[in-house]
Amino acid sequence: MAFPEILDARSLRQGIDGFVNQLVIDYADSLERLSQPLLTFLVSVEQLLRNSPWYLVIAALAAIAWFGSRRWPLVVGVTLLMLFIGVIGQWDRGMQTLALMIVALIMCLIVGIPVGVLMSLSERFRKIALPILDVMQTMPSFVYLIPVVMLFGLGKVPALIATIVYAVPPLIRLTDLGIRLVDHSVMEAATAFGATRRQKLLGVQLPLALPNIMAGINQTTMMALSMVVVASMIGARGLGQEVLAGINRLEVGRGLLAGLAIVALAILFDRVTQAYGKRLQYPKQGDK
């Protein structure tokens, strides 16, 4: 049986459309200008990665892996994964995707950690933020891709923004969780010694929440990588674009190779961030 019509869904839709259209007319230009620094940043990271010799890029990633984990097997693994991407002919596209990931991750950190901290400090803010995070994580990304494209135009920036919207919630949640999980008695000790809120946050809460924040960074990276194909639909170049091309042209090989390169990047990010998080959890194990 049909549900009685209480609201006129059609006019509701039109209202929303009208609102977004008005938004585009009023703000699209200024938003595009505002997002210019982001684009510059992304492009320069991309240029850096693509123009550097491949062995330097691999060496840099291997060095990061070493400082993150202090374990040789991981360094070897990272090197092999990067070589694999090169061998299957995905190096250049891989670098484009890597640049997008790095910039998206940095933006997620800039947005996610302060928001997570705020949530842990204010119960009221937490109550407002939680449902918004739920929406961000469950809303099909195509729904907000359309207005984002309308506002920012096709290209790298809307792809980046869509990636951030989709990927940032786990970092926010785990930052909040990590801070709230800090041992109550340790916080009490800091208060008893006369620490200010700032001293408590920077000196005790954030360092002790770091393993959880690292887990959040790990999750955020994984989710960002899972967005590359969707992001390529609105103009991000790289591996996602290649997968999309493979789908469109029914070229399984093209799609598979690019897909495998994405998997390789995912494994790399995952293992390095996890290893670093683990090392934070046990201070000084094998590292005086």
Add this chain to the structure above:
Amino acid sequence: MAKIEISGIYKIFGPNPKRHLQAIKKGLSKDELLADSGHTLGLQDVNLSIEEGELFVIMGLSGSGKSTLIRHINRLIDPTSGSIRIDGENVLNLRQDELIQLRRHKMSMVFQRFALFPHKTVLDNVAYGLTVQGIDKKNARVIATDWLEQVGLQGFGDQHPHELSGGMQQRVGLARALATNPDILLMDEAFSALDPLIRKEMQDLLMKLQQQLHKTIVFITHDLDEALRLGNRIAILKDGALVQQGDPQDILLSPQTDYVADFVKDVNRGKVLKARHVLAKPVSTLSTGTTVAKARDWMMRHGFDYATVLEGNYLKGIVTLNNLQSATQETLRESVSPVTSVLESADLESLMPRMIRDTAPIAVTTDTGEFVGWVSRTKVIRLISPAQAIDREASLTEPVE
């Protein structure tokens, strides 16, 4: 002026504590309050004054409100009503930044579960209070190294807390609290999580440090033996209210309520009570200059078999009538037989072997050697096993009483 003056503190936990304050003041009980409104009564009408330099023990079982009370002193918890004065200043009137200064410089705290910072080295843990004050890391570490040594942990500075045993961790906790050189040390069940041997060690360490430092220490415990061992004064807390306060012997010898009496029933009295509690004043005293003949006559006239011989305030020994009968010398000095003596601060347990070994009287003297009296065997027995009725016959073995 007392160092810490707590007056009329009430603490009610719940969403709307102020509203129920009047009802509590009019005599509503803790259980009734909980049943009526879901509020928990934490403290009711607590008044304490803690003097500079004393080790004040607040003791009570779990749920008695003792941890709540100690947190009022540095305002980790604010009272529902009442006042807390430190050096005469009501800390409830302090602004946030003044409160932070108070916590940084005037008092520090040692916690039951140590509450060390797991991400900092032992040395940086000890230095924490100093770095929070704004002292630069290098100087703070120099001071911290010194304190680490004082608590017997030299060489452990580079380790992390989780690498140390419980006892060592609490030494770090103690060093961290002392490093800021506060007047007041708040110790919240500081040794309760340690096993008995280590706990004893830590108590000794605390007493040793206190002898040098003379801090004002507020010590929370649920262990009466610990309270009696450490405390200059003890306050007993039950259901958020003070039941009794006094020095250890007061609590032990004259419990004011059944609750306290019940508490002290199983205490090892031999350890807590001192020789000065079992004194018997000498009935017959003579001075060394007295002639033998005079002394003999005097003793026979009063029917004494023994007499205590003093020289000024100092004890010479005793004379017996038998000795005097056969004495040839002019004055008493040569007829005196020496006796063993103990300090008035000696605990009864240490007297027991001597009392059992022989029946000779035991003298009690002050630290400087002045005579204060004899150990009364009757009192010893009465205090150590108060339940037993003492037969008057028992006093027959006493030379003087």
